[in-house]
Amino acid sequence: MRTWRRRLDQALTLQPGEGPAVIAGLSLFYLLFTGYFMLRPVRETMGVAGGIDNLQWLFTGTFIATLMCLPLFGWLVSKVRRRHILPWTYGFFASNLMLFAVLFAAQPDDLWTARAFYIWLSVFNLLSISLAWSVLADVFTTEQGKRLFGLLAAGASCGGLSGPIIGTLLVAPLGHAGLVVVAAACLLGSVAACAYLQRWRERRPLPAAVAHPTSRPLGGNPFAGATAVLRSPYLLGIALFVVLLASVSTFLYFEQARIVSEAFTDRTRQTQVFGLIDTVVQALAILTQVFFTGRLARRMGVGILLVAVPLMMAVGFIGLALAPVLGLFVVVMVVRRAGEYALVRPGREMLFTVLPAEDKYKAKSFIDTVVYRAGDALSGWLKRGLDLLADHPQLAMSMGAVLALAWAIVGTWLGRRQQAEESTGAQNKLPPPI
Template sequence: MSPSAPTRQLARLFGIDPREAEPAAAGALLFFLLFAGYFMLRPVRETMGIAGGVDNLQWLFTGTFVATLAVMPLFGWVAGRVQRRHVLPWTFGFFALNLAGFALGFHWAPDNLWFARSFYIWLSVFNLIAISVAWSVLADLFPIAQAKRVFALMASGASFGGLLGPLLGVILVGRIGHAGLLWLSAALLIAAIYVARRLQRWRDAHPIHAEASAAARARPLGGSPFAGFTDVLRSPYLLGIAAFVLLLASVSTFLYFEQARLVELTYPDRADQTRVFGTIDVVVQSLAILSQLFLTGRLAQRLGIGVLLVAVPLVTVLGFLWLALAPTFAVLAVVMVVRRAGEYAFVRPGREMLFTSVPTQAKYKAKNFIDSVVYRGADAVSGWAKALVDALAQHPALAALIGAAIALTWACTGYGLARAQARQAVADAPLPADAATTT
């Protein structure tokens, strides 16, 4: 059945093949549901992190890393024994049950500091693993040619969700409370499971090659629960992605700590702090949406994924240098907005495209090891490093200069990865350039 005229017009507007409109819309809806639920709770998490004292944030980051280490073998075990098409439903279903438990906890002990810290750590683990699993499925279903066209459009659903989520939190928290927000987030997560199943059925009806067939995805991956770790160690390409994520997380942590410090100084009231965090989220997601819809996919197709992996790190270098000269909240807010919007619009889609060229097991196990353990490990180490720099220097400019050096290394790593991905794609001799024509 040929696509309708409106579908062809929308596909032309967004630079995709008309037959890719259905999966692009489903992927965008998947991320919309996931991110709306997460970002509805994110300002609450940030306020809880400050409630325990900014000086204790590094402990929360360390706790998050330890929790991630504890969870990853369990995920590796599930991914090795569950059919590939069921990995996301099982993972999201488990997290929905967790949200229900925390909702009861918020109802019974809303002011308990240790419960607040536990929720901070849990949400920090949840967001990385859940998002990584969603991208694992997409990297499994779409080859690089299609990924360049549709991944940015799918990521726009995350930005729409990230935009609506904080607004829902602000509007609903007075009516249903924190517990009610968690119940709503759990419901959105369950809806995301249904959308992911629709994507799997679409791929079943439009197979690209034998490995993408329903029979192949019905088989468990097998392997050890620790296969993600060993796969990364054995592959220079995966080690490069791990280094890229480590540097990204380090830059993010340095800026995050500066944000917490300056927000605490500028806005002592906790309600004001939550509103500031929510406002930043709204601005970030608005900018990201426009880029994802009309710019990212076209840049990836015309200039390659290198521009997606390098541009934001270079801009971040300039942002850190500006922050070293003018360490104020206004400057930090601009740098944070530009970096985060750029990460969502360019870096994340580009980074996920890198995984379209790795073996199937690596798309799930190695990818989730990198996205969770490596990321949170970098968070923990960077958090303590930032605290040490602040304690020794007592001047924010030094931390900003160190951040600039890290961001420059991040840019160089992204450039090297883009070249490696291009070489690997040629060596693998994959599908025709326009894979959509075979569907």
């Protein structure tokens, strides 16, 4: 038994004592993403219900809602203990879900409820996931992040795999209201997993954790995240990387909505189709996260995680510009999303492990929410303008290739900067010469 356990630890690149923390981190992401991916197909159905020509308005509404919510989150981060930030935030979101469950049960076909849910889930998605990664960046060291973040991201993909399956099976008997209630229960379960993970780190405090204990509020003002980004070239680079990521995603998302709305008219059928696409994406991502992401990061650096997918997307967009067929589009979409979950997202989160605690929560949440949704909104209007200029998707796909190449260039620069920051931090921790 010990031999098999040792082999498993070696396969997963675990160090002694890390097993309980990894299980807690996997559970945190699994429950969070199971609940979210149960609701994601519902969101897509609600977006299609308002008309695909109006999606850019939903993206703009999401950006405005994010701008309104982030100062409240910044105030919470400044005033409460770090160990309470995630439980309080997720508890608030769970209460929101229960309200939507009541609205869906009372008025299942109300268009304004559908639009409100679409915007709410889009804000919840980025803020809740960003906050979970903030906790992990706070709990684990940079070295542990390189080894473990890919594995922990597999918990998100497992949730992303089971969530659509559960949603597809339960949407008919429970309806959209029932799915929302189940998702709220999953969200509360992730709070318990986070509490265990934080207790694990408190029993094994790092020097940085001793200097900035989780029992102490971070202080500062609600807008400190935005000002920190504007002052730091490194954080500005991450922000630009996120804008380009969001732009590439939006171009493909609009095409997905158009194709599915033309092929399927029934809401339940649309939800099932979106769920099936999510299932394929997550299954592919899990294999990469468990066996390849950590090894690539340790042997080739964070840069390879940030550059591989953008380069593949540039090739994919060029292919779609030359032959915009359904089969090729599905392949490009699956590669983009699976690659983001397995490579880009863990690599992006590793960039924050070299930063101080305040930036891990405030600057990170600003980039992951306001900056990301700003990229969504701007690229949504850009995509709509390109569609109006030309009925053929060739123009939009060519622009997508340009954005993907710029995305790869920024990822290369960030990988080098992260390595330099890590080396500087390691030198600062060395004892002074005798």
